[in-house]
Amino acid sequence: MRKSRRTFMITTAGVASGLALSRIAFAGPANASETDPTSLALGYKADAATVDKVKYAKYTADQACRNCTFYQGRPNDVSAPCPMFGGKQVAGKGWCNAYSKKA
Structure with missing residues (x-):
């Protein structure tokens, strides 16, 4: 059970970081x-x-x-x-x- 919780937490952190960076990368210049x-x-x-x-x-x-x-x-x-x-x-x-x- 610990491996799946750890995997879930790492995956969630990676996905959240990726989404945040993509918003910055695709935002048009001001x-x-x-x-x-x-x-x-x-x-x-x-x-x-x-x-x-x-x-x-x-x-x-x-x-x-x-x-x-x-x-x-x-x-x-x-x-x-x-x-x-x-x-x-x-x-x-x-x-x-x-x-x-x-x-």
Whole structure:
């Protein structure tokens, strides 16, 4: 009887661990929010057209996350990870003060 109880406990622990890890592995990346502390510090806007041009004088209309060096997606992706936001998804049509034109 002890062997079966031990086997049951080990199997249960293994299954529970596997389920917990699979939830982490298959969860999609988080999206950057305009109200996150990092977003506020970088002046992130999900739509570059709404950037405060007085506050961020270096902004120009041709700048968007999709053509930034840090954007880790293709130019036509709706959103992609950005290392400036800890790998969170940023909008392709977004903008932040860390913008650096892709070569």
